[in-house]
Amino acid sequence: MSHLLEVEDLVLHHHVPRTIADRVARRPARVVRAVDGVSLHVDRGELVALVGESGSGKSSTAQSILGLVTPSHGTVRIDGSAIEGLGARAMRPWRRRMQMVLQDPYGSLDPRCTVASIVEEPLLIHRLGGSAEQRRAKAVDALERAGLRPAETFLPRRPRELSGGQRQRVAIAAGLVLDPSLLIADEPASMLDVSVRAGVLGLLRELCDSGETGILLITHDLATVAHYADRLAVMYLGRIVEEGPTRTVLEAPAHPYTRALMSSVLHPDPRERRSRVVLGGDVPDPGARPDGCAFHPRCPLADDGCRTTDPALGPVDQRPTEHSAACLRPLPAGHTTTAPAGRTTTPDLAGRAETPDPVLWPDRRNHVPADTAGTSPPAGPGAVPEPLPGGTVMP
Numbered sequence: 001m002s003h004l005l006e007v008e009d010l011v012l013h014h015h016v017p018r019t020i021a022d023r024v025a026r027r028p029a030r031v032v033r034a035v036d037g038v039s040l041h042v043d044r045g046e047l048v049a050l051v052g053e054s055g056s057g058k059s060s061t062a063q064s065i066l067g068l069v070t071p072s073h074g075t076v077r078i079d080g081s082a083i084e085g086l087g088a089r090a091m092r093p094w095r096r097r098m099q100m101v102l103q104d105p106y107g108s109l110d111p112r113c114t115v116a117s118i119v120e121e122p123l124l125i126h127r128l129g130g131s132a133e134q135r136r137a138k139a140v141d142a143l144e145r146a147g148l149r150p151a152e153t154f155l156p157r158r159p160r161e162l163s164g165g166q167r168q169r170v171a172i173a174a175g176l177v178l179d180p181s182l183l184i185a186d187e188p189a190s191m192l193d194v195s196v197r198a199g200v201l202g203l204l205r206e207l208c209d210s211g212e213t214g215i216l217l218i219t220h221d222l223a224t225v226a227h228y229a230d231r232l233a234v235m236y237l238g239r240i241v242e243e244g245p246t247r248t249v250l251e252a253p254a255h256p257y258t259r260a261l262m263s264s265v266l267h268p269d270p271r272e273r274r275s276r277v278v279l280g281g282d283v284p285d286p287g288a289r290p291d292g293c294a295f296h297p298r299c300p301l302a303d304d305g306c307r308t309t310d311p312a313l314g315p316v317d318q319r320p321t322e323h324s325a326a327c328l329r330p331l332p333a334g335h336t337t338t339a340p341a342g343r344t345t346t347p348d349l350a351g352r353a354e355t356p357d358p359v360l361w362p363d364r365r366n367h368v369p370a371d372t373a374g375t376s377p378p379a380g381p382g383a384v385p386e387p388l389p390g391g392t393v394m395p
């Protein structure tokens with residue numbers, strides 16, 4: 001059976017025009033490989049999180065899926081039908097089925113409009129909804145589904161009269177009014193207070209649980225999605241470097257980049273001391289992708305092989321699982337690996353063996369059974385923080 005959304009080998013290259021300085025220096029035009037061969041799928045009732053640092057290509061992936069930009073290569077299928085490269089007219093019915101929720105509930109809503117007109121507008125654009133009464137009824141239904149109850153009391157209000165969380169719910173209602181099968185939410189909670197974030201993300205989870213909608217949630221915040229996503233796809237420099245069921249990836253992050261993202265998440269218990277690796281440097285320029293594994297300049301585990309071999313996304317384990325990583329030395333839970341020096345050991349992010357972080361470098365003895373494992377990392381004896389190359393360690 002076909003997936004609700006299936007993306008295969010998606011590539012988006014931006015051709016950056018030469019500046020005067022480039023011409024003077026006789027530098028060629030640059031090609032930015034914002035998306036560099038992404039494949040993923042989302043099913044109905046499923047919330048898939050696309051996670052990565054700023055500049056990793058998450059928004060470019062979303063825009064390519066939605067047809068807002070034309071991908072250079074690859075296939076995007078909705079319920080088995082290929083939609084990439086369709087013209088505006090042919091794309092119209094598909095646009096209705098794919099709605100986007102943007103990051104900024106302050107900027108995305110017209111301050112002059114009432115909630116009623118904001119939520120009814122997509123029906124008018126797509127010439128749906130019938131009479132004014134029918135459109136109003138659909139708007140009320142969408143607001144209720146977005147958790148704004150009683151919906152009638154919100155209809156005459158303007159965005160400035162609403163809280164940040166309520167504005168984001170209005171934006172979600174404006175997407176829901178078209179009954180989309182796929183919702184792409186680009187950092188929908190990142191501009192909201194922590195106290196209302198959970199409400200908005202919980203709403204997205206509820207929409208998935210109703211079974212009709214699938215959601216691709218784009219975020220840089222691994223901690224937030226841990227509680228809501230069914231599957232994670234971790235993106236680095238235009239490619240997916242690790243993917244799998246959320247619990248599997250968080251319990252046994254196989255790619256050093258995923259482990260570094262996890263370690264940069266603040267732990268709620270300040271008494272727990274464990275080494276946290278905050279990645280040094282920025283995502284490299286996608287116009288000058290490093291040779292070999294693109295993560296190797298920031299990876300303390302990189303060896304000569306990583307500098308020359310570009311690893312493909314492949315299964316982490318020999319057992320049939322959905323957990324994949326693009327790393328020459330992926331580390332599932334309890335695994336040991338050969339450190340650069342040739343010893344068989346469990347290395348820390350610096351490649352040293354003596355003080356493995358029990359959370360990021362799980363050991364079989366610390367393994368948390370699946371039924372007791374929550375989304376927060378298990379407590380364990382804390383390693384004494386020490387500076388690591390390529391990053392900063394914080395207690």
Ligand SMILES: Nc1ncnc2c1ncn2[C@@H]1O[C@H](COP(=O)(O)OP(=O)(O)OP(=O)(O)O)[C@@H](O)[C@H]1O
Binds near residue numbers: 032285286
């Ligand atoms: N129109 C464009 N022209 C040239 N380069 C672009 C263009 N749009 C995006 N890029 C580059 O493509 C890369 C990926 O950008 P993208 O916005 O998709 O990343 P992101 O992971 O969504 O980041 P953020 O979370 O900051 O939005 C970045 O290096 C960005 O500078």
